Structure formats: structure tokens, C-alpha cells
Amino acid sequence: MNAATPIPAAIDWARVRADFPLLDRQVHGKPLVYFDSANTGQKPEPVIAATDDFYRRHNANVSRAVHALGNEATDAYEAARGKLARHLNVRSDELVFTSGTTFAINLVAYSWALPQLRPGDAIVLTRMEHHANIVPWQLVAQRTGATIKVAEITADGALDLDALDAALTQEVKLLGVAHVSNVLGTINPVREICRLARKRGVVTVVDGSQALPHMAVDIAAIGCDFYALTGHKMCGPTGTGALWARREHLAAMPPFLGGGEMIRQVRFEGTTFNDPPHRFEAGTPNIAGQVGLGVAVDYLGALGMANVAARETELLAHLTEEMRKIPGLRIIGTAPDKAAVVSFLVEGAHAHDLATLLDLEGVAVRSGHHCAHPLMQFYGVPATCRASLAFYNTHAEIEAFIAALLKVRRLLG
Incomplete structure (x- = not known):
């Protein structure tokens, strides 16, 4: 950049x-001189208007009604998913709407890592990670017996790729890495990092919170296993975001939360769950917010x-x-x-x-x-x-x- x-x-x-x-x-x-966009980005008029319009003219729950408003709400919600998927160069059925990166990483931690990790396994995190890409892994490590290893940085704030390479030993099952550091601004070479991890059989989780506001992100080209993002930093409403995951991971992951929308059929004898991504979207989502995020994607796309x-x-x-x-x-x-x-x-x-x-x-x-x-x-x-x-x-x-x-x-x- x-x-x-x-x-x-x-x-x-x-x-x-x-x-x-x-x-x-x-x-x-x-x-006002607003120099705090890494904390939260400001919202353009089209995003504000879209969320206002949803509540004024289309407010209904998604996937729960056959009346006109319910259909309009569902169509707008799924259209926003499609816009974000195209923006990231991924399939929309691989994109789980979340409240942001923190929820997305916790979803991976509890739905993918918790069933997978065993005593003796290791998770590698970089020194520059946000707490949202540290604490969930610590909690899962405590419950599974896995350990945390740290990939260090250089004095100027760059990731030490030689140290990272050395850290990816046989027991490592997962690597968490920020695409862009929220403190240093460092842009990590995530494509190279994910290629290195893939050769070792290590699953990769990329925190994209600080990347999406600043640059084009092609997840397919990065080659990660999971990519988490936050909408409010990229001109979208607060309480919005998504997790992208490889289809094979989503298909194998058990639900993280239970409730409405994530089921096909519930009996007291057992429940049949919905297909991804809806399997991971229990309850009423932030519909207006995600619609606004879709408009934010349109806005950024028009700028280029x-x-x-x-x-x-x-x-x-x-x-x-x-x-x-x-x-x-x-x-x-x-x-x-x-x-x-x-x-x-x-x-x-x-x-x-x-x-x-x-x-x-x-x-x-x-x-x-x-x-x-x-x-x-x-x-x-x-x-x-x-x-x-x-x-x-x-x-x-x-x-x-x-x-x-x-x-x-x-x-x-």
C-alpha cells in the first residue's frame, strides 16, 4: 500500500x-478532526438512509414469514450477503453473517477448534494480534489441553517470517494472524503465510478487521481456511460482520448457538440442523445492519x-x-x-x-x-x-x- x-x-x-x-x-x-477510523469508521449518507429505509418500509423478520414484508426483509438480507461475497470473491453460501470479527473468531474457536484440538496440540498466534484473536484461543486451549505459541515481530513492527516458519512445528494445528495490525498498521503477507501453513497442514484464521477498510481483499487468492471481518470499520453499521470459511469446514462444524433459523426440524428426541451458513445464524439477526453493510460494500465498490x-x-x-x-x-x-x-x-x-x-x-x-x-x-x-x-x-x-x-x-x- x-x-x-x-x-x-x-x-x-x-x-x-x-x-x-x-x-x-x-x-x-x-x-472535528476524526482520526479514529481504526476504532470505527464513519457512515456515509447511503448507509444511514438504507438502515432508516429498512425500518420505515420493510421491517420484518427474515425467513419466518410468507407475507410481503417478510419476503422483502429476507430478500434484502440475502442480497447483502451476496454483495459482500462478491466483494470478497467468495461464494455466498460460505459466508456466515455475524456481529463482527470477535463473534466470528469465537465461532471458529468453539465450533471448529474445540472438537478438533487435543492435549499436545498447539496454536500459533502472532505478537501483534488483537485480543479478539488471542482470548478465544486461550479459552479453547484451557479446555482441550492445547498450548499457545507466539510468532514474534521485528523492532519496526513487521512479522518475523523466519520465526513464524520455525514456529509451525508438527504439533501446530491452527495459526491465527491479523491481515493488518490495528496498532502498527503493518500489512502482513497473508497469502504467503497461508501458503506456508497449508504446506504444513495448519489451518489458518485471518483477522481481516483492519484490512477491509483500506484495500481490496480477495479471499480466494489468500488461500486461508477462515477469514473474519467487521462491518463497522468499513463504513457499515455497528453490530455487523461475517465469517468466511471453506465449505468443507462449515459442513463439518457443529452449531455454536442453538435456536431459531439454524434448524430444519426440532423434536424432543433430537434436532436436524439447517445447512450452512444458516446453521450458524441462530436467532433474529441484525437485519437492518447487514442491509446497511451491503450498501457500504456498494459505496466502497463505487469508489474502487x-x-x-x-x-x-x-x-x-x-x-x-x-x-x-x-x-x-x-x-x-x-x-x-x-x-x-x-x-x-x-x-x-x-x-x-x-x-x-x-x-x-x-x-x-x-x-x-x-x-x-x-x-x-x-x-x-x-x-x-x-x-x-x-x-x-x-x-x-x-x-x-x-x-x-x-x-x-x-x-x-
């Missing part, structure tokens, strides 16, 4: 920005993910250049292949104090451990600030952020 790709003049990024109503507001009497990536690369280069001019500022994560995420610290300032003072200047950044305690431990810090960009940000906002950062640094002495 660092390679400079010219943005077509046909895209008016100021006009694109105008699609996002929240970006027009003020905070503490100052124009190559154009999104190019725009963000340009913004990231500007932001990084300006931040490096600030005395006492340390950027954490300088791998050569990065998404538009910059974690940083300022000498003598706690990350929370820094973020609080920036907020008073109208600048929204995240501070804390970013659900990545093991990564903080690697760098020897309790927390960082994180500025994360999206295609709807501007060069003027970067200048405003730098001015605010310099002002805050003076205040902190």
Missing part, C-alpha cells in the same frame, strides 16, 4: 467527504478499493512526514508496508493525557492498549496514542492535527 499510486482526477474527495454527515460537526467549539488505498497512502505519507518533524515524538510501527494507522508517544506525556488535550482541540485519536496488551509489552509501554486515517480525511485535517499536537506538546512542557 506504500507504493505511490496516482488518484484519478475523476474522484472529487471533497465531494466524497460530504457524504459523511458526522464529519461536519464541531467538538468543544472547534471543527484501489482508489481508496491510493488516497490513504497519500494521506499517510503526509501525516508521517509531519509527525517525524516533532521533537520527542516516537512512532511505534514503521514496517515498510503499512495501512493508514500511526501509533505514537510524545516524550514526557502519558497517552491518555495527550489524547484528552487533543480532544479539547477538536482532534479525536484513540489512546490506550488498543486491545493488544502483548504488543504493548513488546515495546515496553503501557499505552500509545493512535491516529488512524480514512479516505474521507483531508490534508488540511493533517495540518490541523499537527498544529494541535504542537500546542499540546508545549502545554505538557
